[in-house]
Amino acid sequence: MLGFVRTDNASLVSCLGDPQRTVAAYHALLRRGESVLGAVRAGLRDRNPAVREGCCRLLDHLVDTESMGELIAMADDPDARVRIAALHALACDRCKGDTCAPGADRVLEPALHHLASDPDPHVRAMAAELVGKFAHFDARALAALRASQAGDPSPAVRKKAGWFTPGGTIYEPTLPSAAG
Secondary structure, eight states, rough: OOTOSSSSSHHHHHHHTTTHHHHHHHHHHHHHGGHHHHHHHHHHOOHHHHHHHHHHHHHHHOOOOOHHHHHHGGGGGGSSSHHHHHHHHOOOOOOOOOOOOHHHHHHHHHHHHHHHOOOOHHHHHHHHHHHTTTTTOOOOHHHHHHHHHHSOOOOOHHHHHHTTSSSSTTTTTTTEEEEE
């Protein structure tokens, strides 16, 4: 199988840290579906940040309720690429299938923290997407996005935060309908 000596789930997860094998390992794990969740969750604790990032990306598609807490914790990983992948997985509904994304009670606080103070602008931009999911329903989310839009040092973060505020390209089309 694509040059893998071992093809058990744990071995494939470790291959996520090998630049020559990461893409093939990722796709092999993704094809295996839910059966890899234990190995993927274990990979979130790997010392190699590329493995942890790959596991967050896999959980974007394979996430289950048991993995949600661990995925939320990955938003505080020391490596920016891992934080980006974790925040993306928490923000992206498109990849989730039937699993419900976590609510504001679980993810808004960490997202607000990263939007306001993460040293990496890419992390702050991804945090803006997650905070933006709650802009219609939570005053703290809207206030944080407005503050970021007005004062973030990164023009890209300011622009993305603006997408999720009133008048923004994402905020307006996602307004809840008045008819219930």
